[in-house]
Amino acid sequence: MPISTDFSQRLYPKLRSIAAEFGTPFHIYxxxxxxxxxxxxxxxxxxxxxxxxxxxxxxxxxxxxxxxxxxxxxxxxxxxxxxxxxxxxxxxxxxxxxxxxxxxxxxxxxxxxxxxxxxxxxxxxxxxxxxxxxxxxxxxxxxxxxxxxxxxxxxxxxxxxxxxxxxxxxxxxxxxxxxxxxxxxxxxxxxxxxxxxxxxxxxxxxxxxxxxxxxxxxxxxxxxxxxxxxxxxxxxxxxxxxxxxxxxxxxxxxxxxxxxxxxxxxxxxxxxxxxxxGPHGVLVTEAINRKEIYRTYVGVDACMSALMRPGMYNAYHHIDVLGKTSSADDEVVDVVGSLCENNDKFAIQRALPAIVDGDLLIIQDTGAHGQAMGFNYNGKLRPQELLLRADGSVELIRRAETLADYFATLDFAAKTWSSK
CATH class of the missing domain: 3.20.20.10 (Alanine racemase)
Known part of the structure; x- marks a missing residue:
């Protein structure tokens, strides 16, 4: 459901500045x-x-x-x-x-x-x-x-x-x-x-x-x-x-x-x-592409590796578009990531305000089983985590994964076994 009024009032007025400071995507709690x-x-x-x-x-x-x-x-x-x-x-x-x-x-x-x-x-x-x-x-x-x-x-x-x-x-x-x-x-x-x-x-x-x-x-x-x-x-x-x-x-x-x-x-x-x-976390992601074929797709810079519940369980997560409200002019779109999997979708045929590149989407209720269920398919890297403190400050509490992290397990001492 839409996040609490208290949470949105604490977060939304400063969200554009937070995104500019930390970059997207990120979970924020x-x-x-x-x-x-x-x-x-x-x-x-x-x-x-x-x-x-x-x-x-x-x-x-x-x-x-x-x-x-x-x-x-x-x-x-x-x-x-x-x-x-x-x-x-x-x-x-x-x-x-x-x-x-x-x-x-x-x-x-x-x-x-x-x-x-x-x-x-x-x-x-x-x-x-x-x-x-x-x-x-x-x-x-x-x-x-x-x-x-x-x-x-x-x-x-x-x-x-x-x-x-x-x-x-x-x-x-x-x-x-x-x-x-x-x-x-x-x-x-x-x-x-x-x-x-x-x-x-x-x-x-x-x-x-x-x-x-x-x-x-x-x-x-x-x-x-x-x-x-x-x-x-x-x-x-x-x-x-x-x-x-x-x-x-x-x-x-x-x-x-x-x-x-x-x-x-x-x-x-x-x-x-x-x-x-659960209700006290959101995944903030930026719209980066729009594709018109048999239906309209809004591509964002996060993907299922940051939130797999929709793809795994067909779970619903409510989505807000920062600064825009629903109206009779809403468009029906799929909100998608970039994985080579067709279930890499945060929303399917969802009515949302018209979205353009650069808009911030707030995918809600990700404070449980969001980042925790992340993975690295396609070599995608899991995003950073932020904490909106009670005093209004925002703290980085987990940095984003890097390519060095991804390749770290390939740096090892040689080891071979043979039956001969």
Whole structure:
């Protein structure tokens, strides 16, 4: 949807000057908007004792952004060694970090357990024996299969590669106990960009029901449940925002009921990424070409390597043209990049104000899974990242890739193997 009025009022009047200073294309993020959303999430769960957000580092793995997360008191949800390093550099230590990986290697487990360790969230029952040293606190990721629905981004649970089955969960916790685990958590993530809070309430209830069942059979008192991420944002103008206050209220009620029945109340963790930063970033790109064939194409100086969601998911990202407003004279165009792929399109048959070379296009809601999903097909280089600080200044927080970066992996010591 169109970015917030606050964000546009902070950004648009100075955007032409920012583009002149830094050049295009670039992602730019709104510090104030990110902080406001973080505070709103915390306030929504103020009546849920022990609630904590573990920011999904994969959404926007930039040190400057992660420092804002640490300042908000958030933890970090990681899935790789690089994300562990970034989180620790941002100040995350021990149980500030949740390591939720799949198909995990021994090297990744070793990295996760270095420097004070972290919360291990195991995705597969077969990983229990592969963990070099079973930590005191362990969590397992649950996949309910056909008992729940998913969505088009993450897939239906029964087809997803993630998590343990209902039957495996009991065996997993028992084996973890046998290896020395004494504290326990339960996690799931079933949908991505979910805009219906009722779905997340049902997920919370599902985890609490399973916690009660496992706890009774194995004499376990769970320290926390992690309801995952996947909270959606309204990409399209007609969509409504996720009702985070409703989720907070319903979660508090469910936990109070659980406590009355079982004599204790697990903490609630969450690992949102998109919800926290998604609406607070835009990709700014300049129109450089116009092509008239069977339809009209507006070519820009960014391409799918800077934002692959439209090409990968056919995802909608709202677009503004700086200084121009929609009217009856809007043109229907495709907004395209320069990759040798026909799905290198930011918009397909979109009605936009008439665009000429030199216009700045603001492609919105790129604060999550934008730069993070970038790639180098066709030798295209990923753009720079900027941060619009709360004081109005603009800071370069990642430089653009260079040809030297692209060719760096071809500079290596010769190495040959032969069977002879």
């Amino acid at each position: 709104d510090e104030q908007g990110i902080r406001d959303t973080g505070h709103r999430l915390q306030q929504a769960f103020a009546n849920v004792p022990g609630f904590r957000e573990y920011y999904a580092v994969k959404a926007l793995p930039n040190p400057s952004i992660l420092k804002i997360m640490a300042d908000l008191g958030f933890g970090f949800d990681c899935s790789s060694i690089a994300e562990l390093v970034l989180s620790r550099q941002a100040g995350g230590q021990g149980e500030d970090i949740m390591f939720t990986s799949n198909n995990t290697s021994i090297e990744e487990f070793v990295a996760a357990q270095e420097q004070g360790g972290c919360i291990l969230n195991l995705d597969d029952i077969g990983l229990i024996d592969k963990v070099p040293e079973m930590p005191e606190l362990v969590c397992f990721r649950y996949n309910p299969g056909s008992a729940r629905s998913g969505n088009s981004i993450i897939g239906v649970p029964e087809e997803a590669k993630y998590g343990l089955t209902h039957a495996q969960i009991f065996t997993a916790f028992s084996k973890a106990q046998a290896r020395g685990a004494k504290r326990f958590g339960l996690h799931t993530m079933l949908a991505s960009n979910e805009c219906n809070p009722a779905y997340m309430v049902q997920t919370t209830q599902m985890l609490l029901d399973l916690v009660a069942e496992v706890g009774q059979k194995l004499n376990i008192e769970f320290e926390f449940i992690n309801i995952g991420g996947g909270l959606g944002i309204p990409y399209r103008p007609e969509e409504t925002a996720f009702d985070i206050e409703l989720l907070g209220r319903e979660t508090a009620t469910l936990l109070q009921t659980f406590a009355a029945q079982h004599g204790y109340q697990p903490k609630v963790y969450m690992e949102s990424g998109r919800y926290i930063t």
